[in-house]
Amino acid sequence: MAEPSDGLRPRFLLWLSVRFMTLLLQNLVNGLLLGGLYVCIAIGFSLIWGVLNIINLLHGSIIVLGSYIAYYAFTMFGISPFLAPLFVIPMMFAFGYGLQLAVLNRVVDKPVLITLTLTFGLDLILNNFMLAAFTANFRRVVFKDPFETLDLYGVIIPVDRVVAMALALVLTLAFYLLLNSSRIGRAIVAVRNDRDAAVLMGVNVKQIYAVTFGVGAAFAGAAGCLLSVVFPISPMSSGLYLGKAFVICVLGGLGSIGGALIGGLALGVIESMGVMLAGPEHSVLTGFLVLLAVLAIKPTGLAGKRGYE
């Protein structure tokens, strides 16, 4: 006959380890749900960097603009932010296409510092325009009938985030198909591979640049729509999103969809684990620490290779 204290300890340990596993699983789920959105944040940024060799500092503000459009479409017309990409994508494409054609194409061949400065300036303009138009107050999409949360053996799964992540992955798939199975996508990849040879094939490179920037902006806007249901909306968030896009691209390896996918999901999980182990205030820090480690050990990123595949 065992004494009561001996029976209690194993049971306590079992309880503790189940609790721990549940917590771990919960954070993994949180991380993946977040990561799906991060993938969507990064693909457009990665495309523009890879094809145009422009580090688009405007990216974060375009995401926020997408969020605002989704927010106002929701509050004024009652359109669900999940449907907002349907009109935000064409709007942001037109914006990006026009911007590249009218402004960025003038300096696209110049050293990277010039394009960096230009997109920095454009970002200041767009961001301050949003501050003036929408104020710095945080906005939030609040559904009348909130989405449910599922409880799977103690792991809480918020349905709105699952929908957002699923849509983000659908967008990523659409992005993949656009680049790999469409005529215009082939031209984008061809220009990235060899610009002169692409000209010989009859590709108008300046136009493809504009299309590329337009596609990058369109997906940034779409990411903004999905983010609007998860995060509060403010012009101040643009720097945060831009930083994430940066980390994801470097983490996953620049210039491929696979890289953005791996980088985005990895960052989501890393941040979420950081929350669990070190507390919410350190989530961004963990992301950057892992980034430093990756840069030191495998500078090409986790899936780094040349070209869009």
Next chain:
Amino acid sequence: MLRLTNVSAGYGQIQVVRDVSLDVGEQEIVCLIGSNGAGKTTLLRAISGIAPFCVGTIEFNGEDLSDLPGHEIVTRGIAHVPEGRRLFRTMSIRDNLLMGAFRRRSASEIKHNLDRVYHLFPRLAERRDQAAGTLSGGEQQMCAIGRGLMSEPKLILIDELSLGLAPQVVDNLAKTLLHIRDLGISILLVEQDVEIAFELASRGFLLDSGQITVVGTTAELAENPQIKLAYIGA
């Protein structure tokens, strides 16, 4: 069909080609020979509208091409197989070939041309899904020529057919070029290997330090003392 009159071309301040006049007829292979740095590649780039600087007239089937931007040239019926192949390395053979047909809109026509290229180069058909960067040199040249054919050109400019390839591979490619000519396509061939060039072409031009110094049928060129001394080594 192609006629260059007093064409000078180069890069910025540097004039590489001076006052060149040459012509290519219907269904004809013409070779352009000359040593390294003579300006052969620059001349082809000038025809294709991608030389940074070019003056003179370039006429093709009665149309003046001099002021057309580079990406419009292919729509007039001139394909360019550039030096070093310049394939889109991360893309599959099939996608490379489809890029050749970028300005053609009819799906059935593109399909027809794709089949024609696969028929001409069965090797490409076997490896259609393989990334172009992983091909051997000979296969890459096949892919580059096939990509050129996809635009359904009337004239192909080929820059250094034999560069870095084994003699046997070059022989096969040469046979294919004759076949392409028989399809009604003219070829302007830039070639270091004078023997191959003379075997294929009916006429030739010698480009020396940016200027055409010798013109004639390939039989005449083969007997020219200057060419014999410098290029054939006899």
